[in-house]
Amino acid sequence: MSTGYRSIPSVEKLLSDSRVEELIDVYSRESLVYLVRRSLEQVRQEIAEGKPSPSFDEMVDSIASQAASLWRPKPIPLINATGVVLHTNLGRSPLSDEAVEAMLQAARGYTNLELDLADGARGSRQSHVESLLCQITGAEAALVVNNNASAVLLGLSAIANGKEVIVSRGEAVEIGGGFRIPDVLRQSGAALVEVGTTNRTYLADYESALTQDTAAMLKVHTSNFRVIGFTHEATVEELAALGAGRGTPVLHDQGSGCLLDTTRFGLAREPMVQDSIAAGADLVFFSGDKLLGGPQAGIVAGKRELGESLEKVPIWRMISTPVDALEKRARSWQKSVGDTAQVVQGLSAIGGGSLPGESIPTWLLSIGAQGTPEGAQGLAKRLREADTPVIARIEDDRVLLDPRTVLTTEEAALLAALKSALGA
Template structure:
């Protein structure tokens, strides 16, 4: 095999966090940090001060405390394992109360009820699909209640006649009944998404401020880093997770740890929008996208048989984040009627390019969205288009 696997591709779909294409691309600093961790030795689990064995988690503690306001933090290999670890450490053999509307399934068949079962916890679902109240949780409490679990419905939306219990309300009930509150916020956005014309996405900071015992979120979605599962919360609960045997089975590797730290540092420095690729894409003004789409159009007009125009369209956030939320964009829209096989044939040829170009089809036209294409890839993209219309 001469090509690397997985093979790099150009994402021209306009889906910013594309799960099938590797989710969030890393910043330059995060990529370089991973390379340094891979190429040599490091103080991964070595305390340079004492000369004794240290903890890989220590490298992240201060950063996550400062960013979220939490007392303590723990990082594992993905958010599914973070939730499983939390439930296993705190609620094995006990009942976990979940709103019926939050016993959800996310990508790859990952279901909250199945995770609860795997952890040894007992699911107690309360309320209805569309409406759940604090009294539903309170009425379900028994002597065997181990936790309240709140799960953000990150990949779908329930609208209309709805009611849900806010984390702070659950925390107040949990404090009265001595029941810890666990909150899976999903994508882990550390920035306010409404500042970018999007719906509000729950943040870890809000969960911590509400007094939630443990908050779980992903590293490779709206946080914009490598695959990781991050847990922040009270020191006593995080310590219980650290002592559980699954903590070693789920621990984060040295390269992901290094790139995650570099990603988090961007937030500390206030440079996330500029340095983290997904936030740079999300914050790109439509005018700049239009200018790039027009430059592509001018270039492809030189190709015989190509009829292109610049159209209005929408970019999706993707990755199970902000369901139904899109951003206005401008796309290169290709009329494929002169190609035998039409748009599907052009798409197939683009996938066979080097590097492959992944686009989308609407109304038998191939659309390419500059929002998710690095400017460094423009020449390769245009070469792929030239070859696709030969």
């Protein structure tokens, strides 16, 4: 037997170590037994691969580290300093304070989720949101499901199962997470009828494809996919007029759930839900997260305007923050960090599949690699490993932090992480 194997301690010896016993008080003996056995199995595997056996203290340190990582609450809060407002990997939209408080109130006990308090009979969970959605969008009815893909699938299954749905060839796209329009149609039981070309589709293309087997015409927001130049598409208004004359419903996968005029922020105009309904779309599908600033949800609305979003919904507060205010914050960060950092102009991205290709001017805190062998990647790694992880972006071997996506309540933690990472 290899001398490496002889050095492996028993489970009981590790469990009886005072440092592991302290962990048992926190995580329970059963949990630590599992973790110790898993660690010893890993040591045996490493020895079999020709690696040296770790010392007893190294094994204890590894077990403590694994315990802290394994039972740390997940996901963990972190600071988004990338400048990507709707960062899919970081949970997209932060919730407003009002939304968080409402969730806390509901989560602490029982609620009237499906109870009509007026008569004591069973109610519908949709009743809590339908009237609000109708008021905001101008729709006659609305419901909420798990996500926008579910909303589209539900609508198509109800309307077009066993029949045909007409889609512009330029809109038969794949969006994030494998959401492919042809696949969704197939799952709903509908047959896809593509019309037009990738870059130009006219109303006449839809009209010529209409048959007695047509269940609907579907218009799709193409998210991050955009064709620029020699292009044309039929509008929702045109399709609605055609559909009304032929008795064919028009469905609009609006995507992002935009309820505000994005041109107010110097961005391209994003289709708004209320505009689609006012234009005559029979069903509009959109996300409840992303630009709506809520939890993941998909909404179906079948026709009005919003007011408080700029102040209360974090992502709109981020988008609408004046550039001079961002410069002031970045210079404040620089003053705190020191001469290792510079304040430079840059761009923030909207992200999340919304407003494809759109960016907003910003000011960035730019930090060099400090002469370390790891370069900017090493500094970014140290920031990610902070007590409150900080996620930055890297360009030209410099770490860039964008104040646009950093909440003011996170600044102290961000600066602490920066100073620690730079000190390292």
